[in-house]
Amino acid sequence: MIEGYMGRESVVAGRSLTFHVSTDADEFRVRFYRLGGELAFVAESGPYPGELRNPPPHPDGVTAHASPAVDWDWPPHDVPIPDGWRPGVYLAHFVEGDDRRAAATPLLTDADIEGYAREFFIVRPSNPGRTARILYKKSTFTRHAYNRSDREDVQRASSFYDHPVYQDGGQARPAGHQLSMHRPGGVIDLAYWDAPFIAWLERGGYDVEYCTDLDLHEEPDLLTPYRLFLSVGHDEYWSAAMRAHVAAFVRAGGNAAFFSANTCWWRVHLTDGNTAFVSDTDHHVGDVYPHLPATDQWWPAAPDGVGAPENALTGVSFRNGGMWPGEWPGDRPRAGYRVQHADHWVYAGTGLRDGSDGGTPDALGAGTALIGYECDGAAFTRDAAGIAHATGADGTPTSFLILGIYLLDPVNEDFHQLRTGHWNCPVREPGNTGPRAATMGLYTAGGTVFTAGTTDWPVVCGHELDAGVVRVTRNVLDRLAGPAPAGGDAGTRETAGRDAERRVTAGP
Structure with a gap:
């Protein structure tokens, strides 16, 4: 069993990416892929020591459901992202076990983008917009x-839509449904x-x-x-x-x-050092709506909404x-x-x-x-x-x-x-x-x-x-x-770039 999440879902090439993993294996690796004309393997990083952590309990005592509102605080690991990695959306696949077990785990294909034990992140260029206009x-x-923070074998069903957590706010924290971005899924x-x-x-x-x-x-x-x-x-x-x-x-x-x-x-308010957000929505908690009208809907006039359609x-x-x-x-x-x-x-x-x-x-x-x-x-x-x-x-x-x-x-x-x-x-x-x-x-x-x-x-x-x-x-x-x-076929340019990426070896 292995699952994880990103400390932040974007990183500038040449800097370090942080990911958080919980596993019952003694060690694990991370395989990186880039989404392009096809899903392309880029590098493998690790091994990293494994550690099993439980999710935080739901504050409303909802049996079998974890809290979507707080940082799950799983062990962090850093990997430097080389300067040569092209801008794009990348997939991180968490692979549990030793070298032998990892070698038996096939590489992902275009048909495997969706699934558990993986997360995505974005590599941004150090010189933005130098060639791209979009x-x-x-x-x-x-x-x-x-x-929902589900795992392949566990339905945690914890989100804004499944067993949400509503907080009254105070001390500069707005009232509304609270959600941490430090959760797996x-x-x-x-x-x-x-x-x-x-x-x-x-x-x-x-x-x-x-x-x-x-x-x-x-x-x-x-x-x-x-x-x-x-x-x-x-x-x-x-x-x-x-x-x-x-x-x-x-x-x-x-x-x-x-x-x-x-x-x-819906409007959101960033909290907890921009690792979580709050939104006063119309999602019910249990059998009740904690606050109606939901004031973070953009189009209704204030005070019953934002007032900015x-x-x-x-x-x-x-x-x-x-x-x-x-x-x-x-x-x-x-x-x-x-x-x-x-x-x-x-x-x-x-x-x-x-x-x-x-x-x-x-x-x-x-x-x-x-x-x-x-x-x-x-x-x-x-x-x-x-x-x-x-x-x-x-x-x-x-x-x-x-x-x-x-x-x-x-x-x-x-x-x-x-x-x-x-x-x-x-x-x-x-x-x-x-x-x-x-x-x-x-x-x-x-x-x-x-x-x-x-x-x-x-x-x-x-x-x-x-x-x-x-x-x-x-x-x-x-x-x-x-x-x-x-100046050249897009497929040819992509193949050349992919070959260059495969020469990069990411280390722990």
Whole structure:
């Protein structure tokens, strides 16, 4: 048995990475892989002495569940990350046992990214933005909110959603649900959303650098060297500093692309030396909600919320979108986005039509589960020709241009339908009966902000399930960041870099 977690989920090349491990083996090793066009083995580090530690008990006395609220304080180990490691998302695989047992453990493949006894981290460059124009933010706060701290043989079920811990606050600590980022749990969301999209980016020759939510929170100038900021997949939890830094970047002429949804739904407050965070959410503790209304929801007016609708930045909100009511990620309607303004540069080269010639509008992503499992939208109205226009009544910039729309049906649990909104939206806005729809579009205010309006955009694009989605993604990247660099095949460059990494031996 072995499991672990990172002391911090990012490290600058040339500095040391700290990881924390509990194991019943006398010793263990760590194998490092880089996510690219394929999962590539980089190095093995160790051996390290093994030590078994128990998780902290749940403060509410919930039998068989550990506390998600405190640092698990497992033994730390440091490994220097060589200067030669390329920027990217890396996987650390904890391998228990001696040399003989480790040698019998096969290397991971692309099919093994998801699983236990592994964690991910990001290697950042010592000279950011020197070659890359794109900064990809991995949504680490959201990952931690959903991390149940399970082990392959143990269901601890401890997170914001399973047996959360609510604290009343005080002494400068805000009230809300408390969550430590120093807990194990393995890899799930990275394999689903990020891995296929990262592989697609590298196959396409895009030079991308990466950061975590914590990096964006702590560093006001993090975005300065780049032209395009990416939010990908499920990006639900944001701090005020994160949002302020992206908004300032856009005002100054930087661009942003939200290939994500349920984006910036909850505000978080960093605590415990930025190893934990608090958010006053609507997650129940036992059979009760400890505090309603939940004051860390971005869009409601203060004091019952933050009073800063997220769509002022992203253009859209989960408030006007919806979600799949069944198991995650589930199968979903495959109608795709109804195309509007097909002559816009976003649609260049897709061959899609908008029905302005009297025909039926095409649908972007038709035949794929593009919409959902969660999706965001903007308040809208339709003109006499049936074209949807953002009203701006919900905080969406009035210049927001709706390019694709999928109307969500009224709330129901029918297998073939998506459910509109979040349960507290009709509670907070009982008079809001306007239509809700997954919405793709953009606006310009200093820089340009594109939003895909759905969590699974990177899945459809990454696996190249729809040519139109792939082309729209390329159009957005090439327009907002500049075209992929010329001078060599991306696969050749990656192979050469991988060979160089394999010559690196990481030591304890």
